Amino acid sequence: MPRPSRYSPAEKAAIVAAARSRIRLGENFGEIAQRLGVNQPSLRGWLRESTLDMLYPPLPPCMPRNRSA
Numbered sequence: 269m270p271r272p273s274r275y276s277p278a279e280k281a282a283i284v285a286a287a288r289s290r291i292r293l294g295e296n297f298g299e300i301a302q303r304l305g306v307n308q309p310s311l312r313g314w315l316r317e318s319t320l321d322m323l324y325p326p327l328p329p330c331m332p333r334n335r336s337a
Contacts, residue, residue, distance in 0.1 A: 281318075283304050283306060283311070284311075284315060286304060287301075287311055287315060288315070290303075297312075
């Protein structure tokens with residue numbers, strides 16, 4: 269069972285938004301992660317995930333069809 273996340277979805281969104289704005293300003297990625305208090309691999313993963321969600325929005329959950337009908 270995976271352990272619960274240290275950050276709430278709202279906190280992750282705020283961290284990702286702050287990181288994106290700092291990346292646009294040309295700051296070093298390591299400095300951004302250190303300033304935001306997040307591990308670099310976690311921040312990279314969150315940025316990648318949010319980019320993929322922007323490019324390919326997740327599909328809404330749907331119930332499987334009843335094949336006998």
